[in-house]
Amino acid sequence: MLNGKRILLIIGGGIAAFKSLDLIRRLRERGAVVTPVLTQAGSEFVTPLSVSALAGAKVYRDLFDLTDEAEMGHIQLSRSADLVLVAPATADLMAKMAQGLANDLASTLLLATDTPVMVAPAMNVRMWDHPATRRNLATLRGDGIAVIGPNDGDMACGEFGPGRMAEPLEIVAALEGALGGGPLAGKRVLVTSGPTHEPIDPVRYIANRSSGAQGTSLGVALAALGAEVVFVTGPADVPPPAGVQVIKVQTAQQMLAAVQTALPCDAAIFAAAVADWRVATASDRKLKKTKDGMPELEFVENPDILATVSQMTTGRPGLVVGFAAETNDVIENATAKLQRKGCxxxxxxDVSPETGIMGGSENAVHLIWDGGVEDWPRMGKDAVAQQLAGRIAAALN
Known part of the structure; x- marks a missing residue:
């Protein structure tokens, strides 16, 4: 899908710049033409010679290079690509993009381009979580810029958390989705997946048997149709899909916060099996057996993520899809849920134990909307996801 595609790669200044070398190699393996732009800070981490050798092309660095200006010009350079990719996208570069600054070649190209732009953020976890970065990220998304990553993991600075640049193959997959010309190209879709874990004490929690398999299959299917997928997942057994933005959470409250941060989007698909209740006050120490018997636990209701998004008065996604895992009266209970939530x-x-669906490889679903029910035969979860993704694409176009 990338054969012959022209990628303008802007390499920002961060330790993750070393991944850009492997990224160039992966892109060229798939037939892409890579034109590299190396920022001054980026050249502190990778050399122009190594970038040029892997790309098989000249490295552009200086806005005021008059020879380059005569031959191509920064305006033409910014518009001659099929997609502009910033990897790594540092906090500084993202801030420049959000504010429309243009004081070097990279920022000028980004301001002058009329082609799609994708960024792969990479920075210290504190910088990623800083309110200024979150505001800039929201601005970029609102401007239609696609975002891939960052991932959780160990940082070069010794800290752990979100901020690691997405892996080269994840970025390649995202590019294939963005440039594949699928029916969801240019659409941003939020997917929640997996269970939530609600702590009782440091070693115990409330959960369910959801593996996250259906959510992952759905994320893969949507990305294959060209969507920019934001994947918010609880602690699932099945790994999240590659090539999408993954946000990992533990609890229902964390999932709601992640969903709200990920908005706006064109569609929101709530496949996660969110715990309905949590312990009012989780103990910070392991609860012990005593001669008085079991400790008393007080439960409170978790936030209703599906209803919260469905009933938004401003910024509601154009399509909101919920999931209903039932053990009896499936269609009746799900129809009542549709009306109650407002999706x-x-x-x-039907997730009754005898069906083997919860945690299994197959599913048998009913698609329900106001005034209609469509019964789908039992099939693999990948096939369910592909069929549902097709219906979502039709609804958004």
């Missing part, structure tokens, strides 16, 4: 569709299934 557009409900994907309902």
């Amino acid at each position: 557009d569709w409900i994907v309902a299934n």
